[in-house]
Amino acid sequence: MLRGHQTWVFDSKPIILSSAAVGGPFEAKGNLAEDFDILHEDLWLGQDSFEKAEKKLLEEACEKAIEKAGKKKEDIQFFISGDLMNQIISSSFTARTLGAPYLGIFGACSSSMEGLALGSLLIDSKAAKYVVAGACSHNAAAEKQFRYPTEYGSQKPPTAQWTVTGAGAVLLSRKGEGPRVTAATIGRIVDMGISDPFNMGEAMAPAAVDTIETHFRDLNIDPSYYDVIATGDLGAVGHRIAADLLIKHRMKIPSKIFTDCGIMIYKKEQPVMAGGSGCGCSATVTYGHFLNRMRKGELKRILIVATGALMSPMSYQQKESIPCIAHAVSIEM
Amino acid sequence: MSSKKNKKLTKAQQEYQAFAKEREPKRKVFRNIFRAFIIGGTICTIGQGLQWIFIEYFDFTEITAGNPATAVLIMISVLLTGLGVYDKIAQWAGGGTIIPITGFANTISSAAIEHASEGYVLGVGGNMFKLAGSVIVYGVFSSFVVALIKITIQWLGGM
Numbered sequence: 065m066l067r068g069h070q071t072w073v074f075d076s077k078p079i080i081l082s083s084a085a086v087g088g089p090f091e092a093k094g095n096l097a098e099d100f101d102i103l104h105e106d107l108w109l110g111q112d113s114f115e116k117a118e119k120k121l122l123e124e125a126c127e128k129a130i131e132k133a134g135k136k137k138e139d140i141q142f143f144i145s146g147d148l149m150n151q152i153i154s155s156s157f158t159a160r161t162l163g164a165p166y167l168g169i170f171g172a173c174s175s176s177m178e179g180l181a182l183g184s185l186l187i188d189s190k191a192a193k194y195v196v197a198g199a200c201s202h203n204a205a206a207e208k209q210f211r212y213p214t215e216y217g218s219q220k221p222p223t224a225q226w227t228v229t230g231a232g233a234v235l236l237s238r239k240g241e242g243p244r245v246t247a248a249t250i251g252r253i254v255d256m257g258i259s260d261p262f263n264m265g266e267a268m269a270p271a272a273v274d275t276i277e278t279h280f281r282d283l284n285i286d287p288s289y290y291d292v293i294a295t296g297d298l299g300a301v302g303h304r305i306a307a308d309l310l311i312k313h314r315m316k317i318p319s320k321i322f323t324d325c326g327i328m329i330y331k332k333e334q335p336v337m338a339g340g341s342g343c344g345c346s347a348t349v350t351y352g353h354f355l356n357r358m359r360k361g362e363l364k365r366i367l368i369v370a371t372g373a374l375m376s377p378m379s380y381q382q383k384e385s386i387p388c389i390a391h392a393v394s395i396e397m
Numbered sequence: 398m399s400s401k402k403n404k405k406l407t408k409a410q411q412e413y414q415a416f417a418k419e420r421e422p423k424r425k426v427f428r429n430i431f432r433a434f435i436i437g438g439t440i441c442t443i444g445q446g447l448q449w450i451f452i453e454y455f456d457f458t459e460i461t462a463g464n465p466a467t468a469v470l471i472m473i474s475v476l477l478t479g480l481g482v483y484d485k486i487a488q489w490a491g492g493g494t495i496i497p498i499t500g501f502a503n504t505i506s507s508a509a510i511e512h513a514s515e516g517y518v519l520g521v522g523g524n525m526f527k528l529a530g531s532v533i534v535y536g537v538f539s540s541f542v543v544a545l546i547k548i549t550i551q552w553l554g555g556m
Contacts, residue, residue, distance in 0.1 A: 113514035213511035215478045216528065217487025217494050217503050219429070222422040257410035258417075266417045305420050312416075335488070338422075 068282025070250050070275075077244040078187035080395070081135075081194075081237045084128035085352030086121050087344075088229030090203065094330045099352035100230075101128050107204060107229065115149060118202035121231035121344070122147070122158040125351075126198050129233040133240075140164040140235075141192040144183050146175025147200050147343050148227075150209065154200050164196070173297050174251070174372030175199045176232065176347035177391040181248035183236045184393075193238055200231030201342030210261065210377050223263040225299045226336035228329060232347030234355075243358045249279040249392040253374070259385045261375065265302020265326075265338055268371040271388035272298060273309045275369055279392045280315070287317040291363045292354065296346035296370035296390070297326035299339030325349035325368075346370040350395075358397045365396045429491045436486070436493030444470055444497070467498055474499035478506040504528040 067073045084101045087094075092103040102124055109117040122145065130137060143162050145155035146169040159166035171178040179197035186192040204214045206227040212218055236245070254271040272295045280287060287293060298306055303324040310317055325346045326339035350368050357363045369392040375384065406414070447466035451457040457465065477483040483503050487494040494500055505525055512524035526533065 115514070208511055212528065213507035215481060215484050215503070215507035215510055217478075217484045217500065217507075219488055219491040221424050255410075256413045256417075257406045258414065263421070266421060269417070270413060301421050305417050308420060309416070 067247070068278070070252070070278050071247055071282035072181065072185060072188075072250070073247045073283070074184050074188040074245055076188050076238060077246055077396075078184040078236045078238065079240045080243045080245065080355065081235045081240045082129050082132035082242070083232065083234040083351040083355045084125045084132060085232045085348040086125045086128065086230060087348055088121075088203065090226070090334070091228060091230050091329065091348070094334065096329055096349060096353045099356050100348065101125075101132075101352070114202055114205035114208060115153065118147065118149065118154045118200055118205045118231075119157045121202065121229070122154050122198055122200040122233070123161050125200065125231035125233040126158060126162060126196055129196060129198075129235045133235045133237075135194065135235065137162055137164065139194050140196050142167060142183070142186055142195045143198070144169060144179040144186075144195065145198040145200075146170050146179055148172060148206050148209070154202075155198070158198070162196070171370075171389060171391065172372030172374050173201070173341060173343050173345065174370040174389050174391050175343045176296070176350065177248070177368055177370035177393045178250075180234060180236075180245065180393050181250065181391055183234070184245040184248060187236050187238055190238075195236045196233055197236065198231060198233035199343035199347040201227050201229070201344035203227045203229045203342075206342060220337055221262050222337055223260075223266065223299075223301045224337040225264055225297065225326060225339055225341035226330070226334075227342040228297075228340045228344040228348060230342075230344035230348040232344065232351035234351055243355055243395050243397050245393060246396045247279075247283060247394040249275055249282060251275040251278075251390040251392070253387045253389055255385050255387045257385045259380065259383060261373075261380050261386070263301070264297075264341060264373050264386070265299040266305055267302075267386045268373055268388040268390070269298055269302040269306040269309060271390040272296075272302075272306050272369050272371045273313065275390040275392050276310065276317075276367075277313065277315055279367065279394075287315065287321070290365045290367045290394075291321060292366045293317060293322050294328075294346075294349070294354070294366065294368050295324045295326075296368070296372075297339070297341035298324050298371055299326040299337075299341065300324075301338045302371075303327060303339075328353070355395075358395065361397070363397070365394070367392055367394050432489060433491045433493035436490035437496055438493075440470070440493070440497045440499055470498055471502040474502040475506040478503050479510065483507075501529060501532065504532075
């Protein structure tokens, strides 16, 4: 079970029975469009507010995941979810729709892997037979809450990132076929004193490096064990810093297996500055793209390191620095 | 970064920030200044043109033509904000679209659009001046201070 200081090894290897990814119009034009189950042309998803649109993304992802596994809503014993909205309303309102016992979590953009780790823990400890873990974010809703009105004309610096409009969900089970969750490393808060919310990648990179190093130390394995090691949403800026930090710390991760969901999700010509971010970034790329590739047999073992910046718009105005975290989950076929 | 701010940071934090700074893309300051000059100048030229039109074709003087010219610029800015174009121009233009009156109109209209989902009273009404409010507060206050200084100088027989 507990290995080292921060890592859970799941002896029963909980199975990801099914997974689903839902995206918005900007994601539909991105690199990984074919890995989404549902893509929306309308940023509003036919709703009258961005917040309701975000909730709908998560509802659709959960319902799709349940449907793909051939299950019903009633079969779900626990629903674990997180998002970026105040009081995690998207997750809670989705839980209202699902009607399943619900554990709401907040790990900012690391919520995706926090949910997957906790869900796997429930399955592994025989506390549940079926668990749905999800996470979502919406570009305009996040802009509205954390930054400026969406139509406000301010110039973003090259280090800024684009919040992904999307939701991902997985259905975990004790029995069945599919990729299996083998281990999870729960991260510590790392705060390097950075307070610029337009430079999240730089703020979060040390947290990702800390969790990656801990994961390999706790499990006593080599990075080459994995086919892919992907950080959640460091973007081009943060990913480069993380890669260089790892080299500085003498941790050898081959550059061809070390990637970042925030870099992968969009095309180079899309105006996203340093790349994608948000709970939906690691959730859709992992539950869509990576799991699809695992099922096709292209990948055998992956490590997803979802990074989160645990600040609020108020803490930033009060000149607090940004506490960051990263959770790593290992998935094997 | 100021040295005062640096003092609060631990050595490891300072080291990391220096390490990261070398690896982050720099803001293209000169390109931004140039673009701000072009777009800001273009907006002002349009304003000047409008003023000229109002003087030439309508019954306005050089002093009274300023108001309708400003109003037209505000209307164009609000329209472009509503159509979702203004923020895209601003990303290219930087300071060029913020400083003129069009930027002010954009802050108010974008906040009003954004919070329409929370209703007309608490949403639109309550949030419309979220960004513009501080401009109004400090604009009014500083003009009050300037007026006080002027009156004092006049009272002392200066002007």
